[in-house]
Amino acid sequence: MDNREIILDVKKLNTSFVSDRKEVRIVKDVSFQLKRGTALAVVGESGCGKSVTMNSIMRFTGPNARVSAENIQYNALKDGKIIEHHLENIKKPNGPEMRALRGPDMSMVFQDPMSSLNPVYKVGDQVAEGLIQHTGMSKKEAKEKVLTMFRKLGIPDPEERINCYPHEFSGGMKQRVVIAIAMICNPELIICDEPTTALDVTIQAQIMELLKGLQINEGKSIILITHNMGLVAEMADEVCVMYMGRVVEFGTLEDIFDHTAHPYTQALLRSVPVLGLADGQKLETIPGATPNPADLKEGCEFADRCPYAQESCRKGKIPAFEIAPGHRVRCLRYDTFPEVD
Numbered sequence: 600m601d602n603r604e605i606i607l608d609v610k611k612l613n614t615s616f617v618s619d620r621k622e623v624r625i626v627k628d629v630s631f632q633l634k635r636g637t638a639l640a641v642v643g644e645s646g647c648g649k650s651v652t653m654n655s656i657m658r659f660t661g662p663n664a665r666v667s668a669e670n671i672q673y674n675a676l677k678d679g680k681i682i683e684h685h686l687e688n689i690k691k692p693n694g695p696e697m698r699a700l701r702g703p704d705m706s707m708v709f710q711d712p713m714s715s716l717n718p719v720y721k722v723g724d725q726v727a728e729g730l731i732q733h734t735g736m737s738k739k740e741a742k743e744k745v746l747t748m749f750r751k752l753g754i755p756d757p758e759e760r761i762n763c764y765p766h767e768f769s770g771g772m773k774q775r776v777v778i779a780i781a782m783i784c785n786p787e788l789i790i791c792d793e794p795t796t797a798l799d800v801t802i803q804a805q806i807m808e809l810l811k812g813l814q815i816n817e818g819k820s821i822i823l824i825t826h827n828m829g830l831v832a833e834m835a836d837e838v839c840v841m842y843m844g845r846v847v848e849f850g851t852l853e854d855i856f857d858h859t860a861h862p863y864t865q866a867l868l869r870s871v872p873v874l875g876l877a878d879g880q881k882l883e884t885i886p887g888a889t890p891n892p893a894d895l896k897e898g899c900e901f902a903d904r905c906p907y908a909q910e911s912c913r914k915g916k917i918p919a920f921e922i923a924p925g926h927r928v929r930c931l932r933y934d935t936f937p938e939v940d
């Protein structure tokens with residue numbers, strides 16, 4: 600696959616945090632590709648490093664983070680031409696190169712709309728800000744663009760609503776404003792970190808429909824971090840399953856739901872309700888607890904909770920095997936298949 604088809608190519612991304620002079624590895628050798636115009640869901644237990652992975656790509660990690668990677672390549676498609684950006688080589692997380700990319704190329708929608716909105720500025724001005732900053736557009740032109748975006752995102756009475764403050768909006772409307780901020784400079788790649796967790800189910804469905812519409816109608820590429828396997832089934836083309844900072848399984852929606860291979864993914868799917876996919880499904884809990892990231896042994900991090908674990912699972916580094924084209928599993932049960940990393 601070439602750079603036209605792959606919008607984001609991440610190879611061996613590692614992130615650790617330093618606190619009390621100790622360095623704790625959180626994201627470990629994470630590699631994945633996002634195909635242009637598709638939606639990738641990133642799933643896994645709380646604390647497995649989904650947000651840190653995406654924040655590392657966007658360079659939103661704080662000063663105690665150490666981020667390194669062989670490759671974080673973002674392939675922009677501008678006027679039919681591919682422009683490669685090697686984010687791993689960008690020195691300053693908030694320097695001009697990263698700031699130029701955030702907004703017009705890649706943007707992020709976070710879980711809690713209030714953490715993205717400034718309570719003392721009118722929402723219209725907050726949406727217009729990125730546009731004025733990146734394009735040098737006049738305030739009047741920017742206002743027109745904001746009104747168009749509000750209409751597109753289904754925010755009613757946009758002429759009045761642009762002059763409101765965030766507290767005058769409901770949760771769902773606030774999240775639409777956050778999506779408007781993320782979309783206003785027309786980025787190709789949108790990373791959504793549990794964008795609907797704080798919202799009730801009907802609003803959740805509306806926001807998801809909106810995001811899916813942006814992907815289908817406008818060809819946007821989307822990464823969706825979520826705990827909700829029902830949303831994954833509705834939204835994703837491909838799924839990346841993470842456990843303790845590693846990608847343990849990666850494949851198409853069908854690979855993950857119908858040909859589930861990693862024992863952790865199997866346990867994860869048994870532990871959550873998936874509407875329409877599991878008639879009579881009995882929910883189970885995953886035995887044991889997630890290990891402490893600061894206190895890890897060699898081998899597979901899931902071994903102590905895995906019903907299939909053998910001695911060999913507790914030694915060395917566990918490679919990923921490709922069990923079908925594009926379907927990768929980090930588990931020794933599949934060691935007769937080709938090793939891919």
Ligand SMILES: Nc1ncnc2c1ncn2[C@@H]1O[C@H](COP(=O)(O)OP(=O)(O)OP(=O)(O)O)[C@@H](O)[C@H]1O
Nearest residue numbers: 616625644645646647648649650651652661663892
């Ligand atoms: N700035 C930081 N300093 C130290 N540790 C951090 C920092 N940010 C995140 N972590 C740790 O990294 C680990 C992974 O966090 P992350 O937010 O990526 O998990 P997650 O998979 O997104 O979880 P959730 O689904 O609950 O959002 C956690 O153990 C968290 O405490």
